[in-house]
Each structure stands twice: as structure tokens, then as C-alpha cells.
Amino acid sequence: MNRGPEYLLEALHVVKVFGTLRANDDVTLKVKPGEIHAFLGENGAGKSTLVKMIYGALQPTSGEFRWMGQPVTIANPAAARKLGIGMVFQHFSLFEALTVAENVALAMPGDFDMAKLSEKIARVSKEYGLPLAPTATVADLSVGERQRIEIVRCLLQEPKLLIMDEPTAVLTPQEADQLFVTLTRLAKEGCAVIYISHRLEEVKRLCHNVTILRHGKVVANVDPARENAASLAKLMVGGDIHVVRGNRKHAAGDVRLKLDRLSLDPDGPFAVELKEISLDVRAGEVVAIAGVAGNGQSEFFDAVSGERILHRDSMLQIDGKPMGRAGVNARRKAGAAFVPEERLGHGAVPAFSLSENVILTRHASDKSLIRSGLVQRGDASGISHRVIKDFDVRKGKPDPEARSLSGGNLQKFVIGRELDRKPGMLVVNQPTWGVDAGASATIRQAIIDLSRQGSAVLVISQDLDEIFEIADRIAVISRGQLSDAYPADKLTAEKTGLLMAGEHEIKEVRHAAGA
Amino acid sequence: MDMMIAVILTIMTAATPLLLAALGELVVERSGVLNLGVEGMMVMGAVCGFGAALMTGSPWLGLFASIAAGMFMSLLFGFLTLSLVSNQVATGLALTLLGLGLSGQIGESFVGQPGVKLPNYDGFDPLIPFAILLAWGVSWFLFKTKAGLVVRAVGNSHASAHAMGYHVIRVRYLCVLFGGACAGLAGGYLSLVYTPQWIENMTSGRGWIALALVVFASWRPWRTVAGAYLFGAISILAFTVQTFAWGIPSQFLSMLPYLVTIIALVVISGNRMLTRANTPACLGQPFVPDR
Structure with missing residues (x-):
């Protein structure tokens, strides 16, 4: 038998420059056929830039790629697919208004035969344990199902190399396990997998080889079997990480935020209906709401923050006062503070300076900011400076525009702005989404500290590690319904995963079958 | 009976220009481009x-010159x-x-001149069936062909379409030209x-009605046909009632x-379930x- 080239893909001295930023700096790495190869690194380490070049979505500034030993230029994604490279994106490249089969058809060259294609999708998805209905509209599907579309779409092209960009970030633990089975099977069949992640346990469990990137450079290439999580983390961050520590013995006080059978109708065809959500958040505790994206988190945040007014006043009570029909400002005046998920555009006005952004959320609750209708800019910039100092917000100009800050620094500012008020109740949606490890630790510590000073804190997050790090009690949202809140030390990741997949529904089905 | 046929024919004649313009704009908007210049392209x-x-x-x-003029204007818009x-x-x-x-400038010397009329058969002109055929064609193109799927994909998420290697700008240029x-x-x-x-400003807002029709039809070709005929009927009704002089101010x-x-736009836009899905x-x- 003729031996093929030893390496499927080689990157040699690849450099990618965006303006003044060297996103990839002299990257050299090699991927063997049938190998699951992890690219490990923090946010902004250059992992995504690198794979985008491999997939032809970006062109390297200098350096070269070799495919099966031959130098290649991958001009565009179509060229990559022709070579046998498939990619599953972190933010899916799906078309929400189209059906599963139509989405797949868009990626397939050649004949356009929907009936044949639908049949093929059903067959391949079943074969690899990724069940999918070809006629379903993407907007109606869960995140896990959407990812399956992307994977099946790649598999139909019989790839030699499959690139997965942080695939488990959006999955329940059970869905992730299923994915690992599929990937292991693919690798056994000879398909190489590039697996991007910053989750160390996963990489150790699944991958054969790890390339670690930091600030755009390859800092190490190691065998994950010979490393442990701590040594990998050290290579990834380039130092030791500060561990968040809470005073575990929290003294739960009075109920400060009470949700009583809170329901909310969907406001569009792709929105989720909230059904009879009841929850108490007490002074001195952090309650976290886990769940897979798109199960009603954003609707829930809108309902609690007052962006959408509720039907009845009694559905939401702040410090015993019914405020379900009160707007955002009234709720803020009652001592509540809110940090939405999207920091740029929702949490802060991109083109406004930081001090102006302070005024926007605090003009109603802080009397000193507005006097007889006039904005007190001095007081606003005083607050802004205090937040910048307390939360170590790194910036260029003294009072820069919100959009000029990096994601992590803006998130520190947006959260710091609310914490600075010492609110009696804080609701945060995705506090550390897309934020680097250092800033995450600062934010999580600040959230815990606030609760220990007697505030009630409600955190909505999709990051289970984060939830177990900071929460005293955990509830899970699934299809608009909220589970009971369990003490964090009584809940395992497995149990949470089952709840995330909608365990109460499974129970109902079992009950119906038994009756 | 003859009266009925005459009325229906008049309605069809009033509806056809709305339908033609709306179908073009429908394809443009399906590709993700909002061209509010329909009135301008129409009048040109x-x-x-x-001329x-x-x-x-x-x-x-x-008619060919009309098409060329519309395309020229849309090319300008596209550029x-x-x-x-x-x-x-x-x-x-x-x-x-x-x-x-x-x-207005081009047509200055045309004002008051007798025009050349397209031949018709008892008031039934060939563009009436053509417009309906076009609706069928647009529907078939958008929902049955790969190219139509690409147009919808580009309008639904241009970033994804680009990531998959489709030429977003090229697709949009072609759609804009079709709209023109x-x-x-x-x-x-x-x-x-x-x-x-030729009368100056002779389109008198029909381009705007065509734009509204696209929303009214929630970006679906057959609903556009229904909408265009409905509006055609209303404008004819207004015209006919005037002749009876019932004291309603003209x-x-x-x-x-x-x-x-x-009113139709407010009602339709108010129903977010209906509009947002399409x-x-x-x-x-x-x-x-x-x-």
C-alpha cells in the first residue's frame, strides 16, 4: 500500500495582521489524518483567525499552508470545501428563516434536488446519532439541533478535515457527550478534527494533540495525556489564575425579589413564552439561572428588568412592593439594578462617552445627576472615574466612547456602573460572556461581594463553570419554564444538564405513559 | 354583464403597474436591500x-426603453x-x-403630445397576463430554484452567506437590477x-404604494397579486363613486x-407574528x- 503524506495539513510561519494587531504571529503547526487536534487559548489568542484562514474565509498576510504535502492557496470557503475541509462555526452560519434542508442545500455544490437531499440528510444524521427533521425551520430549533445541522452539512461533503469552533460552549453536558462520541467515530474513520476550545477537561478527554496559542503565537505543542488541567491552564494564560472565592456560608435574609407566577406572551414567531415562573431571591445570596441559549433567558431578563411590562403588578415584587407593571426607572428607583447581555448597544450606547452612559442608567435613581432638568456632568464623570478605578477598566482617553473599549473592559465598566450604586437587587444576564479570564474573575468576585453585603443577586448564565463558581442556589430555565432552585452544593453538573434538556417535560411524558 | 367585464378590466389595468413594480421590489427586498426609489425608477x-x-x-x-431606464436608475442606486x-x-x-x-426635464417637450398606445384586445392588453405570469415566475424562482434560495439566504443573513462563499454584493446587484x-x-x-x-409626476405615488404592497404581502408573490388587485379595485371604486356625486368630496x-x-400597513405591521416570519x-x- 502506498503511504500517503504524513501530515494532512501544515501551517508554516503563518502571519495575519489586522491594522496594528498581529492576530497570528509566525504560527507553525501540523495536523495528522485521523487526529483530533485541539487549538487551546484564551479569547483573543488568535484561534478563530487561524481557522478562518484554513477555511479560506481570511487570507494570511504571509506564510503558507500545505495540504497533503502540497503548498495550497485557499482562496475562499468553496475552495476549502473542495479540498475536503469542513467547518462548524462558533456563531452558526445558519439562515434562521430557512428549513434544515435548504440550509444544507446552500452548502452543496452541483444538482439541486430537495427531495433527494432531504432523504440523504435524514439518513446521514441518523447514522451518526444526530437526529434532524429536514423540513423543520431553523428558527424553531434548539442550539444543539442547530449545531447538528452544521455538522451534518459538513459530513455530507465527506470531509478529510473538520474544524469545530468552540462546539460545546452552547451545549448541555449530555449533548456534549453525544458530540464527543460522533467526533471520536469520525476520527476513527480517518477524518482529522481541529477542535477549538478553552475548556481544559474536554481537551484532555477528547484530543490527541494540543497546540496552545497566546497573543497570536504558538507557545506549546503538547500531548494532553501527559498534562493536567493546571499545567494546560498555565500554558494558556501564561501565569496562574486568580481563583474566585466566596464566603460559602451565606446568611440568607429577607426575600428582596419575588417572582410570583410570572408569565409573558411571546412577542414574535421566534420568541419564547414564559410560563408561570416563581422564584424568591433573598438578601445575601446569589441565585443563578442556568439553561441553553434561546430557552427564554432574554425574555426573562426583559420581564424582570421592566423592559417589557407584566400583566399584573403582583407577578414581580421588589422588597415586598408589587412592581410588575412598573417600568425600568421605577424599578431602579426601588433599588434594583440591571445588566443586559449585550454590552454594546443594549448595556451602553456605543457612540456615547462612559460618563454619558453613566447618566443613561442612573439619571432616575441618583438625584444628584439631574438638577432642574440639567445634566450634572461633573457628578457623572466623578462616578465614571470611580468605576474605572475600582474595576480596573483599561482605556485610552480619560472619558472614551463606549465602543472604543475592548469587550472585557466595557463589561467591567457596565457591571461596575451598577455595582457602584450598591443596589439592593442586581440582575445580570451573561456577566462574563466573551470576556477574558482576568476580567471574568474580577466581575465574579464583585458579584459575590455585593451579595455578601446584603443584596439579592440574580445571574442568568449559560456557563455552567461560572454558575457553580458563584451561585448559592441554581434554577434551570427550559422552554420558558423555570425549575425549582436547588442549593448549589446539592446539584451536580449531570443533574443540571438533565434539567437544561427539560427534565420536567420528560417526567410529564413518563407520567402520561404510566397512567 | 358587459358593465361587469368593463369594471374588472379597468381594475386589472389599474392593478398591473402596481403589481409589476411591487414584484420587482419584492425580489430586491428578499435579497436584503431596501430601495425606496421605486417611484423615481417608475417615473423615469x-x-x-x-419618448x-x-x-x-x-x-x-x-417598453424596452422603459425597462432600460429603470435598470439604469437602479444601477445608480446599486453602485x-x-x-x-x-x-x-x-x-x-x-x-x-x-x-x-x-x-420632468426630459419630458418637457412631450407634454401635450399624443402618445403611442400599446395594441390591446377589447381593452385587454398583453401586460395584464404578463404581470400575473411574472408573479408565478418570481414565486417559482424564489422557492423552487437554487438561485432563489441563494437570494433568500443573502437577505436572511448576509454574513452567513458570505461565510459560505456566496457573492453577497453580486447577488444584490442582480436583484436590484431586476427591481429596476x-x-x-x-x-x-x-x-x-x-x-x-406624458404628464409630469404621472406616477402620482404609485411607486410608494408598490413599496407598501410588498410589506402588505409580507414578501410573498401571490399575496402581492391579491394586494395589487385590491388596491386597483379601491382606486377604481373611488373614481366611479365620484361620477355618482353623492356629496362625498372628490x-x-x-x-x-x-x-x-x-391603514393596511398599520394593521399588518402591528401583527408581528405575520411580518417577522417572512x-x-x-x-x-x-x-x-x-x-
């Missing part, structure tokens, strides 16, 4: 079609919004103003069939089609590939 189609027919004596050549990434709303409005002004051709033809219909003469009746447009998610958003 009207004046150029009239070409007058000079050559052939109404068919006139500004797609290549130079200017604001689509502002550019569309400017296109309408440009079209109205330019057509349809709007130009609709204008030519006005000056060569509906009222075979200004109010002339206002009726526009009033119905506004609304192209990238409508009006400029696309710049990151390279």
Missing part, C-alpha cells in the same frame, strides 16, 4: 418609454449603496427625487397603456387608495466583507 421608465415610442413609433420599443455602501434609505429617497426632477427593470416597465405601462401621454375619494395603504432579516443593512 414612464418618460423614457413615452422612445414617440420617436420610433413602436410602443414595444418604448451607491452596494459598492460605496451609502445609506439605503437616504439613497432611495434621493433616487425618487432625482427621477421626478430628471423626468420591473419598476421601469411599470412606468412604461402608465405612459403607453394606462394613459398614453378629494376624499382620491385620497382613498393612499389612506387604505396606511421579513428578510438583513433588510436595509449594508454589507461590508471583512477582509
